Amino acid sequence: MLLFNSLMLALPVVFLIASVIISVKAFEKGKSRKKTVLMQLASFAAVFAICFVCPLVAGAATEDAASASAAASGMAYIGAAVATGLSCIGGGIAVGNAAPAAIGATSEDPKAFGKAIIFVALGEGIALYGMLISIMIISSVG
Numbered sequence: 001m002l003l004f005n006s007l008m009l010a011l012p013v014v015f016l017i018a019s020v021i022i023s024v025k026a027f028e029k030g031k032s033r034k035k036t037v038l039m040q041l042a043s044f045a046a047v048f049a050i051c052f053v054c055p056l057v058a059g060a061a062t063e064d065a066a067s068a069s070a071a072a073s074g075m076a077y078i079g080a081a082v083a084t085g086l087s088c089i090g091g092g093i094a095v096g097n098a099a100p101a102a103i104g105a106t107s108e109d110p111k112a113f114g115k116a117i118i119f120v121a122l123g124e125g126i127a128l129y130g131m132l133i134s135i136m137i138i139s140s141v142g
Contacts, residue, residue: 012047019043052078076141080134087130094123 023036102116 012051015047015050016043073141076137080137083130083137084134085130087133088127091123091125091127091130094126095120098123 019040023040026039027033027036098119102113102120105112105116
């Protein structure tokens, strides 16, 4: 059983490393950047599915209440991680688009700095809201 658990922990890491190596080799051979990025996203989705399904299957195999509680708390941690991760990605996209526009507006009119920086801060707020939701999820588990 220990060997199986070790294999299940190592499988996603090996899969991700292999997908990175394959994508780099494909890009070096002349494949388009779009295809390699899509291949990376597909491999990340596959690893996410493996990591999501394996704890559920292991929790369903045993019937005691302790394993069901552990599976529920594990799902809460996954939910907290997804909330933080997606909100940080969204915040990064928002700041990546708003900050250059704010810099451009400030270079044309220095008085516009106060108005421009508000839009950058709104993009950063998205990540903070995701972190707050994650803190609320984790505190409800414990």
